[in-house]
Amino acid sequence: MRLQTKLMAGIFVLVLLIGLGFEATFKEMMEDNLKESKGHQALAIAKAVANMPEIQKAFLLPQPSTVIQPIAEQIRKQVDAEFIVVGNRQEIRYSHPNAKRIGKKMMGGDNKAVFKGKAIISESVGTLGPSLRGKAPILNDKNEVIGVVSVGFLQIDIQKEIKRLQGKIFLYTSLLLVGGLVAAILISFNIKKAIFGLEPREIAWMYQEKHAILESIHEGIIAIDADGDITVVNETAHKILGVPNDILLRGKPIEDVIKHTHLLQVVQTGLAEYDREFLIEGEVFVVNRIPIFDKRQQVIGAVASLRKKSELSKITQELSNVKAYAEGLRAQTHEYSNKLYTLLGLIQLGSNQEAIDFISKEVNVTQGFLHFITQEIGDPILAGFILGKVSLAHEMRIEFEIDPDSSFVDIPRSINRDSIVTIVGNLINNAFDAVKENIDREKKVTLFLTDLGRDLIIEVEDNGNGISTGNEERIFQRGFSTKGGQSNAGIGLSLVQESLEGLDGYLTLSSEEGVGTVFTVVIPKKEGL
Structure with missing residues (x-):
């Protein structure tokens, strides 16, 4: 498989995995947050209803439902809740979205903690189906629990909301994948262009070939980049400088290794210098200094060749x-x-x-x-x-x-x-x-x-x-x-x-x-x- 194909496939698979992970994680977080939000909303409504004086006073009437039902239904419609049920200590309903079920016993079996004076959030199955509920106790003047308010949102409605948001997430994920594919194509083309269309094995072979060529010639070769740091130095140059081969010179500033090489001047001026005499450790060398240009004809470095004058x-x-x-x-x-x-x-x-x-x-x-x-x-x-x-x-x-x-x-x-x-x-x-x-x-x-x-x-x-x-x-x-x-x-x-x-x-x-x-x-x- 060619490098360009590998890059495209690799980047696309990476973006795909990121997109799928993003979708799964966001879906889980969204579901948890939505349930938590709905639960706290239901609890807040339940507490507000339980603290209403009209609701508390209605418990003293012979027919509490005549007062409580209209109030509960009005609030339910305003907050878009599935139900607001008010019941007494015996769990007999005083309100319900279905008026026929008023006077009947509440379902779910999750009122024990409420009758002990605690407000809770629970998931249970009632007459309308599985729901997420907020429950709050109703207290009299003596701070005694006389009833319970249960506000609920059906699980099926929550799932519908999750699916609606999940559609948006899928759309965003799809856009992310398309963008990732385009980015993969652009990146692979740019990398291919930057390495002149060569494959990794060809680059490795050229590197080995260049190394063999540098070591086969009798001249010392030293190259630097635009910042003056050494990028290439062959074995002959090591001998000329008196530096063992096991000491790495690449990456070091040229002026720290050898003074007054004029290579930095060649980088700055872009002008080559030929057959110049240069003194190293008391011995005269003939030096050629040539700038290195990129495809835009900008100087990106310089290379120097050194040979003993006596040999010439x-x-x-x-x-x-x-x-x-x-x-x-x-x-x-x-x-x-x-x-x-x-x-x-x-x-x-x-x-x-x-x-x-x-x-x-x-x-x-x-x-x-x-x-x-x-x-x-x-x-x-x-x-x-x-x-x-x-x-x-x-x-x-x-x-x-x-x-x-x-x-x-x-x-x-x-x-x-x-x-x-x-x-x-x-x-x-x-x-x-x-x-x-x-x-x-x-x-x-x-x-x-x-x-x-x-x-x-x-x-x-x-x-x-x-x-x-x-x-x-x-x-x-x-x-x-x-x-x-x-x-x-x-x-x-x-x-x-x-x-x-x-x-x-x-x-x-x-x-x-x-x-x-x-x-x-x-x-x-x-x-x-």
């Missing part, structure tokens, strides 16, 4: 290395395609000897260079990377030299090779960009690597235009560039700095405008680690 830097480094590899392979392919076209042309011209000499020259140069790289650059990734840069330089018509005194074999295992590639690659790319601006003079870049001593030294020199005064510090800031708005500019040297921080190294530069720039990197080997 590592990914950026790896992407930079991949890009550099791809550029190197493309350059090599292009260079060797040109050489193959040259050989094809020499062969077609019949210049076989020139073709042989060209091949021999290329083989000797290539083998010599490969031998140098293989012997002096111990890491194959770095060696292949430099070869790719050599081919790229040829394509860009840049004279790229590797100092023949270079040696880079003694690299401790504790030093990350990817970081070395990132440093060398970005320094070479920066030098290539610098010399591309040379128009009237040669474009030259020199790489020097050495592992002698206690440090690894990397030196990249170019004969570009140099760095203008005042920009020596700014060039290491992420986003700053002198390349005139090129895509991805202003990142390379900042990556070099971040890599050096992880290696406890440092970088120096020497630049002269119009002459060129020399970047020198020093990385301690950390012997004994």
Whole structure:
């Protein structure tokens, strides 16, 4: 059974039970109240009649009924009672709605207490049928009981009144049930709409799915509502905040858990914030803060994702290395395609000897260079990377030299090779960009690597235009560039700095405008680690 049907059926059954209970309870209360009211009314009338001087004096007459009957009948009609019977101590009637029964004995057998001076309410069966009676004693001047007044309402009349009121109750109950059914339909539709038409099992599955997704990602996720109370926090966020998983953070104000998150500002402004740096326990995190909107586009909360800046830097480094590899392979392919076209042309011209000499020259140069790289650059990734840069330089018509005194074999295992590639690659790319601006003079870049001593030294020199005064510090800031708005500019040297921080190294530069720039990197080997 669908949720909407269950809600409608459940609410209707609940209203039905309430209506039936209301009807039964009200009927019982109404019946009791009506009997009690009629009983007290009958008793009050009986007392009033018993205290009338005319009634008391009539008992001294030879024919009391001649006085009492007219008075009793007049009062009976006025109060709409079924009967008013006045009798003496012998229970002989002096009045009755049926005049033929005057002079006969009263029926019911409930006068004993009255003759003792008590006024009572009783239910008994008389000549007119079952009735509810009020009885009061008639006293003489000596305060002696000389008679009794009995005022009654028939039970059948009371039942008619109850049935008449019960009809109204049934009408009201029916209206209540109809209203309950309408309310059930409206409530079920509103609830269905509020939960986007989902069934409980689907909501439970989505909750489990969301929990699994939150726990599977490596970023810390924290969400708050419009009041700033935490609604979602995953396991990674617990670790970032240093809070054990068994401590419940949901429901706590965000500012009590972590200060200055700016999530409340996002809720207030409705503006997202991307790639903002945030310090937690001395460690830098990159944070994205996004507002949460409802279907009316009103902000109902905000969510933040946190990730260590060092992890993002590592990914950026790896992407930079991949890009550099791809550029190197493309350059090599292009260079060797040109050489193959040259050989094809020499062969077609019949210049076989020139073709042989060209091949021999290329083989000797290539083998010599490969031998140098293989012997002096111990890491194959770095060696292949430099070869790719050599081919790229040829394509860009840049004279790229590797100092023949270079040696880079003694690299401790504790030093990350990817970081070395990132440093060398970005320094070479920066030098290539610098010399591309040379128009009237040669474009030259020199790489020097050495592992002698206690440090690894990397030196990249170019004969570009140099760095203008005042920009020596700014060039290491992420986003700053002198390349005139090129895509991805202003990142390379900042990556070099971040890599050096992880290696406890440092970088120096020497630049002269119009002459060129020399970047020198020093990385301690950390012997004994």
